[in-house]
Amino acid sequence: MGFFTDAYDLFSISVVTKLLGRIYYEPINNKPGVLPAGVSSAVTGVALVGTLCGQLFFGWLGDKLGRKKLYGVTLLLMIICSIASGLSFGHNAKGVMFTLCFFRFWLGFGIGGDYPLSATIMSEYANKKTRGSFIAAVFAMQGFGILTGGIVGLVVSAAFEDSNDPILTTPARADYVWRIILMFGAIPAAMTYYWRMKMPETARYTALIEKNAKQAAEDMAKVLHVELDPEEAKIRKLAQEPSNQFGLFSKEFLHRHGLHLLGTTTCWFLLGISFYSQNLFQKNIFTAINWLPSSSKMNAIHEVYKISRAQTLIALCGTVPGYWFTVFFIDRIGRFTIQLMGFTFMTVFMFALAIPFNHWLNHNHTAFLVMYSLTFFFSNFGPNATTFVVPAEIFPARLRSTCHGISAAAGKAGAIVGAFGFL
Numbered sequence: 001m002g003f004f005t006d007a008y009d010l011f012s013i014s015v016v017t018k019l020l021g022r023i024y025y026e027p028i029n030n031k032p033g034v035l036p037a038g039v040s041s042a043v044t045g046v047a048l049v050g051t052l053c054g055q056l057f058f059g060w061l062g063d064k065l066g067r068k069k070l071y072g073v074t075l076l077l078m079i080i081c082s083i084a085s086g087l088s089f090g091h092n093a094k095g096v097m098f099t100l101c102f103f104r105f106w107l108g109f110g111i112g113g114d115y116p117l118s119a120t121i122m123s124e125y126a127n128k129k130t131r132g133s134f135i136a137a138v139f140a141m142q143g144f145g146i147l148t149g150g151i152v153g154l155v156v157s158a159a160f161e162d163s164n165d166p167i168l169t170t171p172a173r174a175d176y177v178w179r180i181i182l183m184f185g186a187i188p189a190a191m192t193y194y195w196r197m198k199m200p201e202t203a204r205y206t207a208l209i210e211k212n213a214k215q216a217a218e219d220m221a222k223v224l225h226v227e228l229d230p231e232e233a234k235i236r237k238l239a240q241e242p243s244n245q246f247g248l249f250s251k252e253f254l255h256r257h258g259l260h261l262l263g264t265t266t267c268w269f270l271l272g273i274s275f276y277s278q279n280l281f282q283k284n285i286f287t288a289i290n291w292l293p294s295s296s297k298m299n300a301i302h303e304v305y306k307i308s309r310a311q312t313l314i315a316l317c318g319t320v321p322g323y324w325f326t327v328f329f330i331d332r333i334g335r336f337t338i339q340l341m342g343f344t345f346m347t348v349f350m351f352a353l354a355i356p357f358n359h360w361l362n363h364n365h366t367a368f369l370v371m372y373s374l375t376f377f378f379s380n381f382g383p384n385a386t387t388f389v390v391p392a393e394i395f396p397a398r399l400r401s402t403c404h405g406i407s408a409a410a411g412k413a414g415a416i417v418g419a420f421g422f423l
Helices: 002-011 013-024 038-063 067-086 093-125 131-160 173-185 186-198 201-211 213-224 232-240 253-278 282-288 300-333 335-354 357-362 366-380 383-395 397-421
Strands: none
Touching: 002 038, 002 067, 002 093, 002 131, 002 186, 002 282, 013 038, 013 173, 013 253, 013 282, 013 300, 038 067, 038 093, 038 131, 038 397, 067 093, 067 173, 067 186, 093 131, 093 383, 093 397, 131 173, 131 300, 131 383, 173 300, 213 366, 253 282, 253 335, 253 366, 253 383, 282 300, 282 357, 300 335, 300 366, 300 383, 335 357, 335 366, 335 383, 357 366, 366 383, 383 397
């Protein structure tokens, strides 16, 4: 549910950015107001900057203080900042956008903490046979978060729309629409808080880092509903072996895991550029191929409805199935095969969309949308899921959360390039 909320909070902004321009900026030449380029990048990208910072900070702290202690903190941050984003205030447009960006940065900071903590907790609870599927299933909830973002946009805009409104006016109640959509993210996060607080610390952390085998056995016994022998001496001996003592900046780490870290960060960085730019700018692409009418032909709230409908359709047909294909196949065909296949097909479909773009623009919108959906399908039945799974499995327990945070932060650095670079 944490990942469901993460995706909802990160991507719901794309449903309302055009609405923000129409509400807070003056129309030009009888065309609705739009967010200036700098403001648009800030509103879209500031949560990604916060996420990157949160991934590094909470990833490092997760190995120092334990996964459980921080798991509620990230969720509280998300609840408070989702509500605060919807309550953004100011005397003028600049003031409202500034407070919105401020709260979305801290929202992103909380979301960032969820990445390394959720991945590490799931990998340390799951057994080897089904571990890939379990970690992928946590990440797959992103798809439902993106889908719900579209559905909430549809429901809220339909509830507030008035067909009697002239096309170019922005109804006063349009202000409620974007605020409700952004604040909705607090609901699933608040519903999850109780279970996060009841969850015990992972046994691997308790045994190998806190060196408390008895507590680890008790915690696992509660989770698995079986009696476990703590094997205190064996655990202590394992934790004290020289091979388990090296730090992140040691030669030993570089020798054993340097290439692993380079691989996880590079793949996630490159994926982030394409995945986030395509997700955040879907509305612009839909307008460019004339699948959505131009803003001047719709009233403000109806535009939110149309954007939400398009986003929901793409999520339903491409994004969500891709995630669950990964969950089903990852332990059967392996991480490497899925990652390579996903990158390959994403490349093929992006070239197929971009090179004959004028053909799709003028003759065949349906084929464009099918292939566009397939790029999302293969990013999720591919590197978007595997880049999340691999760092949670490949690094030692003492550094697992930190290394996952670094890898995920590289992905968000790519996302920032995608959001700011392609605007």
